[in-house]
Amino acid sequence: MTQVRIRPETPADIDAIRDLTDTAFAPMAFSDGTEGACIARLRADGDLALSLxxxxxxxxxxGHVAFSPASAGDDDEGWFGLGPVAVLPDRQRGGIGSALIRAGLDRSQASGARGCVLIGSPAYYRRFGFAADGRVSYRAIPTRNVMWLAFGDHRPAGEMKFSPGLE
Ligand SMILES: CC(C)(COP(=O)(O)OP(=O)(O)OC[C@H]1O[C@@H](n2cnc3c(N)ncnc32)[C@H](O)[C@@H]1OP(=O)(O)O)[C@@H](O)C(=O)NCCC(=O)NCCS
Known part of the structure; x- marks a missing residue:
């Protein structure tokens, strides 16, 4: 597997990020087709804290990954929501998604963040250290898909909240 270098988005990437996100999510049964639009809304709201x-x-x-401000239950300072993350179908399983996520987590932690939350598949996100142990919840989503990763000792509990662009 080749090493993938990761960089922040530039204005020239914006249209392609929306297109590739829509393309990657289109075959997914759980997708409501709004993921590309969510990224645009986060950007317009000033909530696209990291766009890699x-x-x-x-x-x-x-490929692309977004991180935006979030709260993790009782802990509402310094957390990020991870996602959407997408890789074009014909480039999946080549390590690009993992490289994007690891780069985003590293940058978040280096900036002083307390942790990250997401809604996703434990089969994928456990490899990055995310846990789904029922301590945090999000609306009616099954708690096995409500995942968190703390960068310090604090273990969050309660209902998580995302930026309005993801709600
Ligand atoms: C999820 C996604 C970003 C991963 O990108 P990628 O570049 O293929 O990921 P990597 O190559 O780093 O990792 C591939 C591994 O992830 C697994 N994987 C990918 N998507 C998965 C999913 N939805 N659930 C569980 N495992 C998944 C693959 O089976 C593979 O597993 P392996 O390493 O055991 O073989 C990409 O599959 C994608 O764009 N999917 C469509 C959009 C999507 O579902 N986004 C995430 C929403 S939670």
Whole structure:
């Protein structure tokens, strides 16, 4: 597997990020087709705290991950929501998604964040250290899909909240 270099988005990436996100989520049964629009709304609201893409062939964007402010139950300062994250279907399973997520977690932690929360599949996100232990909840989502990763000792509990662009 080749090493994937990750960089922040530039204005030239914005349309391609929306397109690739819509393309990647289209086959997913759980998708409501709004993921690309969610990223645009986060950006418009000033809530796109981190927006990362892989450095690949110029002019060809194949992946993206967004991080935005969130609260983790009783802990409402310094947490980020991870997502949407997407890799073009014909480039999946090549480590790009993992590289994007690890880079985002590293940058969040380095900036002093307390942790990250997300809604997702434990089969995928456990490898990054996320737990789904029922301590945090989100609306009627099954708690096995409500995941958190603390960068320090604090273990959050309660209902998590995302930026309005993701709600
Ligand atoms: C999820 C996604 C970003 C992963 O990107 P990627 O570049 O393929 O990921 P990596 O190559 O780093 O990792 C591949 C591994 O993730 C697993 N994986 C990918 N999507 C998964 C999912 N939804 N559930 C469980 N495992 C998943 C693959 O089976 C593979 O597992 P393996 O390492 O045991 O073989 C990509 O599959 C994608 O864009 N999916 C459509 C959009 C989506 O579902 N986003 C996440 C919403 S929670």
């Amino acid at each position: 893409v892989p450095e690949t062939t110029p002019g060809q964007l194949v």
